[in-house]
Amino acid sequence: MMKWAVVLCAVLALSECTYRVSLIKGKSARDDLEEKGQWDEYRLKYPFNPMGRFTQTYAVGYESMTNDADLSYYGVISIGTPPQSFQVIFDTGSSNLWVPSVYCSSAACSNHDRFNPQKSSTFQATNQPLSIQYGTGSMTGFLGYDTVKVGGLQVPHQVFGLSQTEAPFMAHMRADGILGLAYPRLAASNAQPVFDNMVQQGLVQDFFSVYLSGNSQTGSEVIFGGYNPNHYTGSLVWVPLSSETYWQITVDSVTINGQVVACSGGCQAIVDTxxxxxxxxxxxIANINRWVGATVTNGDAVVNCNSIASMPAVTFNIHGYSFTLPASAYVRQSAYYGCRTGFANGGSSLWILGDVFIRQYYTIFNRRTNSVGLAKAV
Known part of the structure; x- marks a missing residue:
């Protein structure tokens, strides 16, 4: 184990990893791989774990995600013994894990995979109810414990929700359930989030990273306890959290062509996958849509698809840095509905920097420093 960990650190000797081991003489593993033309293959295969040089007890959990038309991102986890598989949205805007259960008769459960506790030898029931309200509906059910496998990591005794009712909109979700990655204080019924359980059990370091592909392409991923430098360029900007419930930060202003068009004097925003x-x-939001030339119809900010190239960029000024979205990033083109901007009324002073933003900026969610790291995604 020690030998492999040392070699792995040498293989991943990027600018952040300066660890040197006196037992390795002569040419480094990276030098050897580069000479053989295999370096790019290895650095893509093994996500970077900056703590690997200090300890061999931590793993890196890599979870690929499916991009569903740039509208949602989900990956496959399993629950129980033997494992039952589910597609879940990895959601930094909530904290509970839940999946449909065989006790649910809602339409949303009938067209999704359902967990059957009677088929798992490691399931432990509770009498604790669960109710979660989302922006477009709710779910109700109860809590149970079982072994959860995510990103190649096995997490024993993980609390999760088994749904008994689900809102109608969930019938249209590709994913079966949701795996929340926000702070424990946001969790309904005080259920411990999966990531907190991973860290508490010493499985991974206390940060994770997210890359979201665009244009329905493959490659989206969440990495527990590591991050992938191949998915961003330039330096990471570390932004401290203003609240440790959501991944909440302070936005200084939103500008177009140097003019403040929103968030004047600062506002609060959550980074939400x-x-x-x-x-x-x-x-x-109405002001931004006016500035970019959108016409709001039935709540949708519609633009001329032929005008995208000439539309202005929108810049979010955060922690003294500028994070700019070109029109090609914030306009969604649909074969059925034409072109619409990705700016929508939230009905609240709390902003949400959702997938439209995260697709452009690789994000590291750091629980140790209570901050998010942002860098231009590639």
Whole structure:
């Protein structure tokens, strides 16, 4: 184990990894791989774990995600013994794990995979009810414990929700359930989130990273206890959290062509993989859509598809840095509905920087420093 960990650190000797082992003489593993033309293959295969040089007890959990038309991202986990598989949305805007159960008769359960506790030898029931309200509906059910496998990591005694009712909109979800990655204080029924359980059991270091592909392409991923430098360029900007419930930060302003068009004087925003759009207060969003030339019809900000190339970029100024979205990033083109912006009314002063933003900026969610790291995604 020690030998492999040392070699792995040498293989991943990027700029962040300066660890040197006196037992390795002569040419480094990276030098050897580069000479053989295999370096790029290895650095893509093994996500970077910056703590690997200090300990051999931590793993890296790699979870690939499916991009569903740039509207949601989900991956496959398993629950129980033997394992029962489910597709779940990895959601940094909530904290509970739940999946449909055989006790659910809602339409949303009938067209999704359902967990059967009687088929798992490691399931432990509770009498504790669960109710979660999302922006477009709710689910109710009860809590249980079982072994959860995610990203190649086995997490024993993980609490999760078994749904008994689900909102109608969930019948249209590709995913079966949701795996929340926000802070424990946001969890319904005080259920311990999966990531917290991973860290508490010493499986991974206390940070994870997210890359979201665009244009329905493959390659989206969440990495527990590691991150992938191949998915971003330039330096990471570390933004401290303003609240440790959601992954909440302070946005200084939103500008177009140097003019403040929203969030004047600063506003609060959450970085949320579970929301497809960028939302904010109604007045601010309306002003942004006016500036980019959108016409709001039935709540949708419609633009001419032929005008995308000439539309202005929208810049979010955060922690003294500028994070810019070109029109090609914030306009979604649909064969059925034409072109619409990704700016939507949130009905709240709390902004949501959803997938429209995260697709452009690789994000590391750091629980040790209570911060998010942002860098231009590639």
């Amino acid at each position: 579970g929301t497809s759009l960028i939302t904010g207060s109604n007045n601010d």
